[in-house]
Amino acid sequence: GDAFLSVRDLKVHFSTEGGVVKAVDGLSFDLARGKTLGIVGESGSGKSVTNLAVLGLHDRRKTAIDGSITLDGQELTDASEKQLEKLRGKKMAMIFQDALTALSPYYTVGRQIAEPFMKHNGASKKDARMRAIDLLQKVGIPHPQKRVDDYPHQFSGGMRQRAMIAMALSCNPDLLIADEPTTALDVTVQAQILDLLKDLQQEFGSAIIMITHDLGVVGNMADDIMVMYAGRAVERGTVREVLKSPQHPYTWGLLSSMPNLTSDVDEPLMPIPGSPPSLLNPPSGCAFHPRCGFTDLVSGERCSGERPTLPGGRAAACHLTGDQRQQVFIEKIQPR
Ligand code: SF4
Ligand code: MG
Numbered sequence: 001g002d003a004f005l006s007v008r009d010l011k012v013h014f015s016t017e018g019g020v021v022k023a024v025d026g027l028s029f030d031l032a033r034g035k036t037l038g039i040v041g042e043s044g045s046g047k048s049v050t051n052l053a054v055l056g057l058h059d060r061r062k063t064a065i066d067g068s069i070t071l072d073g074q075e076l077t078d079a080s081e082k083q084l085e086k087l088r089g090k091k092m093a094m095i096f097q098d099a100l101t102a103l104s105p106y107y108t109v110g111r112q113i114a115e116p117f118m119k120h121n122g123a124s125k126k127d128a129r130m131r132a133i134d135l136l137q138k139v140g141i142p143h144p145q146k147r148v149d150d151y152p153h154q155f156s157g158g159m160r161q162r163a164m165i166a167m168a169l170s171c172n173p174d175l176l177i178a179d180e181p182t183t184a185l186d187v188t189v190q191a192q193i194l195d196l197l198k199d200l201q202q203e204f205g206s207a208i209i210m211i212t213h214d215l216g217v218v219g220n221m222a223d224d225i226m227v228m229y230a231g232r233a234v235e236r237g238t239v240r241e242v243l244k245s246p247q248h249p250y251t252w253g254l255l256s257s258m259p260n261l262t263s264d265v266d267e268p269l270m271p272i273p274g275s276p277p278s279l280l281n282p283p284s285g286c287a288f289h290p291r292c293g294f295t296d297l298v299s300g301e302r303c304s305g306e307r308p309t310l311p312g313g314r315a316a317a318c319h320l321t322g323d324q325r326q327q328v329f330i331e332k333i334q335p336r
Contacts, residue, residue: 003030004207005054005175010067012046012053012231021279023049025231026067033174036201036208038218038239040254041228044276047211050228051177053077054209055094056084071175089116093168097180099160102167103152109163110136110148116170135166138203139196158189165196172204179211194221215254219243227251230277230287237314247316247325249292252333286319297324 012024024046031037039047052058054069056076069076071091076084088094093116096102103112113135114128123131129148136144139162152160161181168176178197182190198221201208210218218225218239225242227235227250235248246252253272274291277283283290289303298319310317318325 002032004033004072005031005209006068006070007050007054008068010050010053010069011065012049012058013064013066014059014062015064016062016280019280022231022282023279024053025279025282027228027231027233029226029233029236031175031207031209033207034201034205035224036210036218036222038210038212038215038222038225039228040212040215040218040225042213042276044279045228046231046279047228048179049231051094051179051209051211054175055088055092055177056081057094086120089173090120090171091173092175092177093171093173095161095165095168095176095178095181097183099157099164100152102164103160105152108149108151109155110150113148113163113167113170116167120171131170132166135169136163138169138200139163139166140192141166158185158193161185161189161193162196165193165200169200169204169206173206175209176201176206177209177211180213181210182217183212183214190217197221214258215243216258227254230282231279232287232317233310234288234318235316236310241314245329246333247329248318249294249320250288251316252329253291256333286317294320294324294328297328 008028010024010027014021014023027046027050029037039050041047053065054076056079065077067077071087103109110129110132113132117123117131118125118128133144133148136148141147141159141162155163182193185193194217197208210221212218222239225237225239226233227242227248229250235242235246235251242251246255257271272291277287277290285302285304285306286292286308289295292303295303302319308317308319
């Protein structure tokens, strides 16, 4: 196909003292060049772990990886640390939730933006500095010629996030992975940063993976959405499909948990009861069954006894029939 990033039956298992944690357990997805995939789920659903595995940033001593990750045709799961280091920054880069974890307090912002450009493109110090100024300008830092010599602590939180985006874009990566990039910011700055990412994507043509627990964030940003639960994908489709006609009870819960923009009440309308399961000892059958309000509609003990599969394309992994989902959605979910 035309997939630039292709993940097939990925398993990321950690060994811990308590046993094996199946953080990602059989995940497949594709991402085309220049497109944005939103990966949505609660913390512990495996979305961050998946992307650390793509970048090769997992702890190799404690992690067993199975399946396949190809980037532009190159298999990454068996790539050496040296090969991965070459790809990171140049072909793929990461934007973290907290800029302070990515930026060193000891070096100027400009130097940190310039460094990957020098390392991967063999640019001179002078050219790299100019690149840093140019990028600071692109991400909307005022007076970049002056601010390029500032240290991270001299920047506000929103500016640091912009600087980190500049750093990630330093070598014009084909794949940008953004892990909750706006969670730590206030709502206005959040919207600005998302707009900025969209603009930069137009200009740089990067594919983006946007990891978030907030369906609202991907609505304006992504082309496709993959909803993850307990280390697996439970639903996928275009943004429109998933947001307008969600098919999986967990997605219904996520949508209903969003603050309702049209109501004065600030409380979530239908929060998902309970909490995400332990991946040391995940629930049998459908991992969502202990929290699902619709198991009664499925005959026998199927929900707890048989794991639903996720077919390719637009799909949800759930034993409810298409008609049942349609009916529940129309009667219980949509009226909100
Ligand atoms: Fe709920 Fe059963 Fe569907 Fe899982 S398979 S989401 S438990 S109805
Ligand atoms: Mg995370």
